[in-house]
Amino acid sequence: MNDTDTLLTLNQAFYRAFADRNYAAMDALWARHLPVTCLHPGWMPLRGRDAVMQSWRDLLANPVPTLIRPRHAAVQLYTDSGLVICEEVLAESVLMASNLFVREDGAWRLAHHQSGPLAPQARVDRPRPPDTPPRRLH
Amino acid sequence: MNDTDTLLTLNQAFYRAFADRNYAAMDALWARHLPVTCLHPGWMPLRGRDAVMQSWRDLLANPVPTLIRPRHAAVQLYTDSGLVICEEVLAESVLMASNLFVREDGAWRLAHHQSGPLAPQARVDRPRPPDTPPRRLH
16 A cells, blocks of 8 residues: 555544544554644644544543544654644534644654635535635734 | 744645735645645635636725734644644634644645634633533544
8 A cells, every 4th residue: 555545544534533433543553753733623722642632532431422533544654743724514604624634653654734614615526716715814 | 943843834834825815825835736725614615726826806995804813823843734723813703723734846835725703702711621511522
């Protein structure tokens, strides 16, 4: 399996661990020694493995599961890091996620996750035309 | 200057180019050959240098400048990439940004930017306690 396929598989495993509320599977995905961070939607940044994994422990312990379906994942590779960008389809909203993987001890591990809402008017299967930027943005 | 200081300086330059509506400065920051992507808040992903730079051309041409003040930038370094996470303070909101830099031809260049809103209740200068996850998340 090449690196692109590996990262797509790991990205799927990330969302599967979420859907299954499988903390052990989630834990196995994240880097052990390299710096890790997580920007859950709306949250202040979580820095370091302890804080990041505690957030997943709490989220996955939620008795009401959060159903998230990843869609349109695409990989961009650098030398020792790779970024997967995908949509996260929830019941009533769509988020955009950046999942940064890094090589650690020869394996690809998750180092950073950020997810944030897609504006309702942007929910089309193509980039927003550059001549119509939304308001209230950067 | 070490890599951490270099990335902090480049991160400042990114927001200065934005504030100054200086397209040439913005253009100089982004990678030339390696894959680049940008997730402006709410937007569909922009993939590839042409799409990303066109978005900046349009945003920086806006006659009403977007005043953004970066705050609390912190760097995490990997072998060939480095991530800067910071707050983006706007007039009426605060966003969280991930700015991914990669080494290209011996220089650090911006490869990816994602920015998304911080929830109003999260705007404290510390991470949200892990035992009080916000609702409607992940």
